[in-house]
Amino acid sequence: xxxxxxxxxxxxxxxxxxxxxxxxPAREAILAALATQAKAADPTFTAFSSERxxxxxxxxxxxxxxxxxxxxxxxxKDPTAEGKTRAGKAIAPMAVSQKADRFTDQEKVTxxxxxxxxxxxxxxxxxxxxxxxxxxxxxx
Amino acid sequence: MNRVNWLIGACLVLxxxxxxxxxxxxxxxxxxxxxxxCSTCHIAFPPQLLPARSWQAILGNLGNHFGExxxxxxxxxxxxxxxxxxxxxxxxxxxxxxxYLKGIATTxxxxxxxxxxxxxxxxxxxxxxxxxxxxxxxxxxxxxCHRRGAGILHRSxxxxxxxxxxxxxxxxxxxxx
Numbered sequence: 001x002x003x004x005x006x007x008x009x010x011x012x013x014x015x016x017x018x019x020x021x022x023x024x025p026a027r028e029a030i031l032a033a034l035a036t037q038a039k040a041a042d043p044t045f046t047a048f049s050s051e052r053x054x055x056x057x058x059x060x061x062x063x064x065x066x067x068x069x070x071x072x073x074x075x076x077k078d079p080t081a082e083g084k085t086r087a088g089k090a091i092a093p094m095a096v097s098q099k100a101d102r103f104t105d106q107e108k109v110t111x112x113x114x115x116x117x118x119x120x121x122x123x124x125x126x127x128x129x130x131x132x133x134x135x136x137x138x139x140x
Numbered sequence: 141m142n143r144v145n146w147l148i149g150a151c152l153v154l155x156x157x158x159x160x161x162x163x164x165x166x167x168x169x170x171x172x173x174x175x176x177x178c179s180t181c182h183i184a185f186p187p188q189l190l191p192a193r194s195w196q197a198i199l200g201n202l203g204n205h206f207g208e209x210x211x212x213x214x215x216x217x218x219x220x221x222x223x224x225x226x227x228x229x230x231x232x233x234x235x236x237x238x239x240y241l242k243g244i245a246t247t248x249x250x251x252x253x254x255x256x257x258x259x260x261x262x263x264x265x266x267x268x269x270x271x272x273x274x275x276x277x278x279x280x281x282x283x284x285c286h287r288r289g290a291g292i293l294h295r296s297x298x299x300x301x302x303x304x305x306x307x308x309x310x311x312x313x314x315x316x317x
Contacts, residue, residue: 065207086208087182088281111211118209 026104027096031134033106037127045128053136056129063122071120071133079140095140103134171223173216181210182280187227188234189253191241195224197249206252254279 031048038045058077060069067086068074074091075083080098083091096102103109109130117125125133166186169175178184187195199221202210212220229237243257244250253259263279270276276284 067207084277085181086278086280088277088284089180089182115209115211119207 024096024100024104026106027102027134027138030103030106030109031131034127034131034134038131041127048128048131048135050132050136050139052128053132053134056132057136061121064118064120068119071116073120079137094137096138097140102137109134167227169223171219173212173219174223177212177216177220181208183282185253185282187224187231188229188237189240189256189259190228190250191230191244192225192228193249194251195221195228198251199224 035045035048038048057071057075057079062069074085075094079095080093082093085091092099094102113125113130117123117129166188169178169184169187174187175184190198198205199217202212202217225231227233229240231237240256240258250256254263271279
């Protein structure tokens with residue numbers, strides 16, 4: 001192949017693959033449903049924010065199990081790294097770049113937000129919080 | 141003295157090696173929901189280690205599972221509790237289950253395997269600091285020390301050494317750590 005074409009083709013492939021990893025239809029549908037709920041709860045809501053998601057992920061919260069004040073208590077500050085449960089079992093990275101099927105199974109997403117939010121905050125998370133976290137981890 | 145202990149310990153490891161590799165083993169968990177749901181945050185613990193009433197109590201309170209919400213779908217919960225109770229220490233299907241029940245009052249419902257006298261006896265020489273160390277993290281992390289294969293929890297290699305240490309009157313803590 002002509003060398004002149006190789007680099008642009010490679011670049012196009014990288015862009016395509018990156019976009020494919022982020023824009024998974026199942027994940028998009030989950031985010032769209034959360035956006036609808038977010039809008040219903042707060043009419044001023046416009047879009048999910050990766051920055052808000054990052055802040056929420058790294059923050060120390062109260063109201064849940066004092067041993068688990070933050071998402072990072074189990075998942076670590078680096079979402080591309082493996083986490084660890086209180087019982088010492090490894091948790092696969094939450095970052096979509098490391099595990100492409102993250103946030104693509106509605107049942108699993110609901111189950112784990114319900115559990116984890118209760119454990120860390122002592123309450124369910126709002127649709128905005130959930131959408132922000134998914135958005136943050138999709139870009140990681 | 142420490143050096144002597146180490147030498148004796150090394151000999152015991154060599155002697156004990158092949159014998160303890162066989163070890164006591166628990167049958168693998170054959171129920172799909174139990175194997176999947178109970179092994180997400182920790183290993184799926186052998187149901188033989190607790191009486192049926194304990195499993196019933198634990199599965200009845202997954203909303204607060206030792207400080208965490210570990211709720212599962214109602215149909216999975218029913219399947220899991222049935223399986224665990226059918227393979228509990230006091231279940232008909234469990235052979236030799238009385239050794240796990242020894243020392244548990246019939247009026248007591250232990251909620252942790254680490255509470256039962258059988259477990260405590262075998263782990264009495266492991267220091268609290270060892271359980272809390274970064275590589276172990278928790279006494280619930282059996283596989284930090286116990287070899288695992290095909291869903292079977294084997295007796296740890298150290299277990300055999302510990303037993304031999306008791307027989308010859310050495311402190312296993314000093315030999316092993």
